[in-house]
Amino acid sequence: MKQIRFGTRIDNSLKQRRLKTIFKKLVPITIVLGLLIALAIFLTTLSGPSVINFIISGTSLNSDDGRVNILLLGMAGGTHDGATLTDTILVASYNLKSRKLHLISIPRDLWLPSLQIKANAAYQVGLTQKNGLIFSKTVMGNVIGLPIHYGLRVDFNGFVKIVDALGKIDVEVEREFDDYNYPITGKENDLCGFEEKEIDFSDEEAQKLHIQPGKREVFIAPDGKIATDSAEEDKGTKYFTCRYEHIHFNKGETSMGGDTALKFVRSRHGTNGENSDFARSARQGKVLQAIRNKVLSLETLTDPQKIGDLIQILGKSIDTDIAIKDIAELYKFSKNLGKTYSIVLDDSILFHPSSADYGGSYVLISQDDDFSIIHEYINKVFLEDEKDEATSSARPR
Numbered sequence: 001m002k003q004i005r006f007g008t009r010i011d012n013s014l015k016q017r018r019l020k021t022i023f024k025k026l027v028p029i030t031i032v033l034g035l036l037i038a039l040a041i042f043l044t045t046l047s048g049p050s051v052i053n054f055i056i057s058g059t060s061l062n063s064d065d066g067r068v069n070i071l072l073l074g075m076a077g078g079t080h081d082g083a084t085l086t087d088t089i090l091v092a093s094y095n096l097k098s099r100k101l102h103l104i105s106i107p108r109d110l111w112l113p114s115l116q117i118k119a120n121a122a123y124q125v126g127l128t129q130k131n132g133l134i135f136s137k138t139v140m141g142n143v144i145g146l147p148i149h150y151g152l153r154v155d156f157n158g159f160v161k162i163v164d165a166l167g168k169i170d171v172e173v174e175r176e177f178d179d180y181n182y183p184i185t186g187k188e189n190d191l192c193g194f195e196e197k198e199i200d201f202s203d204e205e206a207q208k209l210h211i212q213p214g215k216r217e218v219f220i221a222p223d224g225k226i227a228t229d230s231a232e233e234d235k236g237t238k239y240f241t242c243r244y245e246h247i248h249f250n251k252g253e254t255s256m257g258g259d260t261a262l263k264f265v266r267s268r269h270g271t272n273g274e275n276s277d278f279a280r281s282a283r284q285g286k287v288l289q290a291i292r293n294k295v296l297s298l299e300t301l302t303d304p305q306k307i308g309d310l311i312q313i314l315g316k317s318i319d320t321d322i323a324i325k326d327i328a329e330l331y332k333f334s335k336n337l338g339k340t341y342s343i344v345l346d347d348s349i350l351f352h353p354s355s356a357d358y359g360g361s362y363v364l365i366s367q368d369d370d371f372s373i374i375h376e377y378i379n380k381v382f383l384e385d386e387k388d389e390a391t392s393s394a395r396p397r
Contacts, residue, residue: 029045062149067144070322071137073123074151082188084124086136086153087266088284090301091144098386101340104144104378107277111363112346118363119143124151126148131321145375150322156266158317160258162291165309166300168255169290176284177270181244182263192242194219194227261287278346285342341385349377 061068074088089106108120117125119140126135136150163169198217206213207225219227219239227239247263256264265284269275274283282337300306350364 004372017199036204040051054306062151063096065149066096067146068150069141069148070094071133071140071151073133073136073151074156074159075123075153076156079199084127084132085120087120087125089119089140091140091146091148093272095386100385102343102382102385103283103340104343106143106345106349107139107364109277109362109364110143110350111358112143112367113212113365113369115139118361135320143371143374145371146378152320152381156262158160158313160262161313161317162260162310163258165258165306165313166291166294167306168257169261169287171256171261171286171290173249173251173252173254173262173264174286175272175274176249177267177272177274178246178248179267179270179274180246181269182247182267184243184245190240191219191276192240194239198218199226233260259291268392278344281344305365326361341381343378343381345374345377345394349373 047089048240070092071086072090072092073086075086083107084268087108089107089108091104091182093104095101108118110119111117112119115125117124122139123132123136126132126139127239129135133151133153136153136208137151137256141148197220198215200215201209201211201213203213221239247267254260265280265287267274267283268277268280270279275281294300348365350366353363353365355362
């Protein structure tokens with residue numbers, strides 16, 4: 001930023017007043033967008049109420065049955081396969097009367113019978129119709145039985161830049177773990193020394209390899225052996241080791257930059273019980289809390305360079321139908337938020353069927369095709385949590 005020197009105290013005073021006026025206009029918008037993006041990236045079960053303090057409360061916002069519902073999506077971005085799959089799916093539902101907020105976490109692997117895809121592919125399918133966000137809002141609204149009024153999608157590359165712009169964040173790692181199969185960005189299609197060839201297998205050759213005879217594309221290893229099962233996830237990590245790296249986290253408070261924070265929340269093959277989507281969502285909550293603390297710190301709010309960087313990053317990394325005028329209004333009414341609750345659609349109401357029935361893919365399915373069980377579950381949680389604080393902890397399972 002160019003430094004301007006003023007010759008008198010009056011000039012300095014005028015400069016300070018002008019800067020304060022500018023910051024008062026920029027800071028609310030920056031904070032709102034920053035926290036919205038943090039939510040969109042991290043599917044959380046541990047978020048604090050101040051995360052949503054800048055999202056909803058004004059009565060002029062769109063709502064149904066006294067609730068404002070916002071869909072928050074996070075995707076990897078980039079040009080590799082699966083770049084537009086939304087591995088983070090979260091709905092923030094705010095009760096305008098009680099001022100209580102519910103954060104509903106939808107598993108990425110939830111099977112959508114009507115579309116024959118997993119939940120994380122809905123945005124991608126919508127993009128083919130040039131309405132990824134609108135399509136996702138409709139689909140996820142049907143899943144949870146609530147109309148979705150607003151939506152926000154952000155890519156992980158934008159998140160990394162946001163954390164780096166803020167400076168490192170301090171995250172409490174609950175337990176030590178390793179992940180030996182963390183994917184390296186940019187190496188998703190690296191053959192790692194293998195060669196892809198089409199070979200016409202005879203009956204005898206096919207029998208030895210336990211495959212069907214005839215022409216097929218296979219990978220040839222550097223030693224000349226045929227890797228016919230390399231497409232399977234567990235075998236793929238074995239054959240294509242150059243696509244993956246080993247990451248490790250120690251227990252305790254850890255200072256994380258953008259890349260490290262992203263690895264912490266995206267890891268899916270961690271040891272010590274950190275290999276489930278539910279453990280992953282808990283880690284995401286911790287990072288979300290750390291981001292909130294940093295965004296709201298005096299260090300950030302008084303740094304014009306950080307504010308400017310955040311505004312620039314946010315503009316390049318999001319897809320949203322939340323208008324700027326709505327953001328300003330959301331900030332204006334933000335101080336009325338009450339308690340925040342988390343609803344996780346987990347194995348208490350979903351189950352994991354045989355992967356063989358779904359093309360070898362890991363999926364979670366509801367006990368019915370229209371998700372009415374999920375609707376009933378969410379409504380029951382709403383009723384329980386809207387009761388007096390003394391009894392609101394009794395969650396249905």
